[in-house]
Amino acid sequence: MEYLIGSKNEFLEYIDSIGKSNIAILSHSDLDGIASAIFLEEILKTKGLEGNLKFREFLDYKKGIFGEVYQELKKKEISSVLISDLNPENVDFEGFERLRSEFNVFSIDHHPIGELKDKKRIIKTEIGYCSTLTCYELGRGIFDLDKWKWLVQAAIVSDMSYKNPKVLKFLQKDYPKITEKNIHDSEIGKIASAISSSLIYLENPEKIYDLIRRKKIKELGRYDEKIRKEVDKWIKKFEEKAKFYPERNLYFYYYKPKFSITSLVGTLLSQKRKDATIISVSDIKDEPEFVKVSARN
């Protein structure tokens, strides 16, 4: 696995430099973010730093995401902040640089590289390596990789990192019959779907984090059918409801799903129409003055 910025050595030096100070983990609220946070904690645990972890938060990509969390970090007297899968410099450049100037920050991410004041304490990989896989590799020689293999595999499916041929090969070592086409019907595909559905249904990443740590697959799978039904319904309705703009090969789709499935539906629709641009828009529960827009091309 190659890094575009940073190295495993730099990460290990960083972990060793934490000492007795208070640590926080900030990560994305999707499966890739939650799983990478779990692996970072496993690394802290084997380094005897588990007790130093005083704060953990799963965040959505939102303008100014680091503004709110800044106060919390100050209040909890945090000095080291591990960030994963948050595309920080693109989502909130100023907030991220402020965090970096006031805390001992290390960020691990796989979104396209944006503007950065410097490249210290940053790991960036290509988009085709999900953050969980990077954290898994960082943990090689540190924590029990076999115990957590199922989770890195699920994160690979959910972030579609299997589109990277090297990552697909990694999966095929355990599941030789897996291909890009049948992956969602495979055992790990089903686990990934169960986790993603429960994230959508419960809207409680902390709870999902806890269930994953205890490997409660059955409990995680409880909401899969409900979410899938709702997703299928809106994918079917797309044909009649979406407005098509042929001169731009663009679909505009406004709809009102029961759950927050806009992003998932957008991804699935775009897989069938790879040359088209698909803009899906839906209402946000409890925030009537806003809509959620999801764009795919």
Ligand SMILES: [Mn+2]
């Ligand atoms: Mn990711």
